[in-house]
Amino acid sequence: MGCYVNRNEFEYWVTEHLRMSGVYWAVAGLAGLDALDQLPSAPLLEFVDKCYDAQIGGYAGNVGHDVHLLYTLSAVQIAAIYDELDRIDADAVAAYVASLQQADGSFVGDKWGEVDTRFSYCALCTLALLGRLDAIDVDAAVAFVASCRNFDGGFGAVPGAESHAGQVFCCVAALAIGGGMAHVDQDLLGWWLAERQVPIGGLNGRPEKLPDVCYSWWILSATSILDRTHWMDAGKLRDYILSCQDWETGGIADRPGDWVDVFHTFFGIAGLALLGCGGLTLIDPVYALPEAVVLRLGLPRLFSVPPPLAINIE
Amino acid sequence: MAEYTPFGDRAEWADVEPVLQDDGPNPVVRIAYTPQFSAHSSSPQKSSISTPNYTCWHFRRACIDALEADLQAELAFTADVARESPKCYQVWYHRQAIVERAGSADAELAFTAEILAEDAKNYHAWSHRQWSIKTFDLWDHEDEYVESLLDLDVRNNSAWNEKFFVWTSGGTAQPADLAASLQAHIDATIARIRRAPNNEAAWNFLYGILEHAIAHGAEGAAPAAATTAASIADLADSYIASAPLRAFLVRAYTMLLEPDADRLAAASQLAANLATSLDTLRAKYWNFRIAQIDEQIAALPSAA
Structure with missing residues (x-):
């Protein structure tokens, strides 16, 4: 949470526009460590409230900014973690999300913005958490995501765009929420995702690219939904994630020796839990929320994790 | 920001009559204006500290529309920002919006090529390029461009994806066109594979075009796939350490070609290896x- 409180640091200002997501990553990361009590919830929830635009029905990345679907999902997730969904005007948010759906089923991220399967996921996840999937044309949303499937089994941001593991997470989770898993070739995609593991154990996001801890979350989420995590070498991946932890600050970086941030720290923690490392709270890979939160909301469990690894994370 | 001078106090702005902001009683986009955040030309200043800020890009477009600003100048500005922050989503979307307004993508192929020369896998540059090609029908020379990238880096998965995109979505994507060009694509891909036999991207492309041609009823595609698999099998001894070569054959023998006892037995051996x-x-x-192949073998008519 250093980036949230230290206003003298450069990082505070360059991440100003996505503060809401920063709060989500930090809170979800703490939930993954079963340490939510490390942060006072009241100021965070107050911050979420201040980012709400009642005229539009969405949340901004920071106070005074314009609303966006990305931050609307983060706001709803934060409220869900704290069991404070009552703070959200579900009708207004559902109407806002529905207003972003295009004729082809895709979603734009805000009133003016671009189309991207990231936003399909944000829309479906936000509405599922609010119990308001009926606000949109789910079949059309599923059809658009399916149209972004590529010859290698992966998914891109728009039809024809290269398969990318981050987009694969968004698309697979969106299809899981929308009941469209029939559009996924689970064996082919599971293999493509397993192919992302490089000899040192980490995962890359596209063929012939460098590994990065963030893909531990994107890829393990997708393989958990596909029930194909066991096709990777879990022990090697766990060791890679642990090698990216900085022993002084405790945070996790994208690669060994790089500087740590809250983003990679959350993805590292959540990834370790999905690998079956003990001592961590499982983050549901569909809704990107602690398992207990998803259970409390009465949402279905749409994934599976492999049996626990022999070595626990202390 | 400590030395910030408001535009109204700058000498070069002395002859500009300020227009006060009026969003009306029900503004579509409510903006919390700071003293600095008050005119079109201040938005690039803000952009320079926070290019991914959606708000300031919206504001910029609203100003461009209201002022009927010079779109070519805006494209030049956008190019500068993209050169500085090539991974920023918003600048690329902004550029797309400006190209739409200008009604021409004449500069887009050269511009994205310039960005891709720095980072050949920049996802946004590729998306923008594909959008430009699709929207303005600029397919003609794209395969040549992709080939030039593969000459530089045969492992560039983005380029292989673009090659597939051109072949399957471009002006020559009808079954007859696919049939006419399939063998040339197979031969060229195998030539590239021989130079880098562990290149996952090229193997995925090769399998992808065969599967696509068969699925779309391109004449001669199934025999071409069988011939291709046979010539790949001939290469196996020369490339004894190539995992993707063997993975390709496993897929081809079990899913692309008519599975028979010999092919399935070979697939099983390759998978074991x-x-x-x-x-x-x-x-x-x-x-x-x-285990899957074992089931396929058991299901063969002759095995009954």
Whole structure:
């Protein structure tokens, strides 16, 4: 949470526009460590409230900014973690999300913005958490995501765009929420995702690219939904994630020796839990929320994790 | 920001009559204006500290529309920002919006090529390029461009994806066109594979075009796939350490071609080789495939 409180640091200002997501990553990361009590919830929830635009029905990345679907999902997730969904005007948010759906089923991220399967996921996840999937044309949303499937089994941001593991997470989770898993070739995609593991154990996001801890979350989420995590070498991946932890600050970086941030720290923690490392709270890979939160909301469990690894994370 | 001078106090702005902001009683986009955040030309200043800020890009477009600003100048500005922050989503979307307004993508192929020369896998540049090609029908020379990128880096998965995009979505994507160009694509891909036999991207492309041609009823595609698999099998002894070569054959023998006893037996052996020696990281996947192949063998009419 250093980036949230230290206003003298450069990082505070360059991440100003996505503060809401920063709060989500930090809170979800703490939930993954079963340490939510490390942060006072009241100021965070107050911050979420201040980012709400009642005229539009969405949340901004920071106070005074314009609303966006990305931050609307983060706001709803934060409220869900704290069991404070009552703070959200579900009708207004559902109407806002529905207003972003295009004729082809895709979603734009805000009133003016671009189309991207990231936003399909944000829309479906936000509405599922609010119990308001009926606000949109789910079949059309599923059809658009399916149209972004590529010859290698992966998914891109728009039809024809290269398969990318981050987009694969968004698309697979969106299809899981929308009941469209029939559009996924689970064996082919599971293999493509397993192919992302490089000899040192980490995962890359596209063929012939460098590994990065963030893909531990994107890829393990997708393989958990596909029930194909066991096709990777879990022990090697766990060791890679642990090698990216900085022993002084405790945070996790994208690669060994790089500087740590809250983003990679959350993805590292959540990834370790999905690998079956003990001592961590499982983050549901569909809704990107602690398992207990998803259970409390009465949402279905749409994934599976492999049996626990022999070595626990202390 | 400590030395910030408001535009109204700058000498070069002395002859500009300020227009006060009036969003009306029900503004579509409510903006919390700071003293600095008050005119079109201040938005690039803000952009320079926070290019991914959606708000300031919206504001900029609203100003451009209201002022009927010079779109070519805006494209030049956008190019500068993209050069500085090539991975920023918003600048690329902004550029797309400006190209739409200008009604021409004449500069887009050269501009994206410039960005891709720095980072050949920039996802936004590729998306923008594909959008430009699709929207303005600029398919003609794209395959040549992709080939030039593959000459530089045969492992560039983005370029292979673009090659597939052009072949399957461009002006020559009808079944007859696919049939006419399939063999040339196969030969060119195998030539590139021989130079880098562990290049996953090229193998995925090769399998992808065969599968696509068969699925779309391109004449001669199935025999071409069988011939291709046979010539790949001939290469196996020359490339004894190539895991993707063997993975390709496993897929071809079990899913692309008519499965028969010989092909399935060969597939099983190849998968075993991958599981135990060439691709042990994914041993569990290959063991799964071996079990699947066993089921396929058991289901063969002759096995009954």
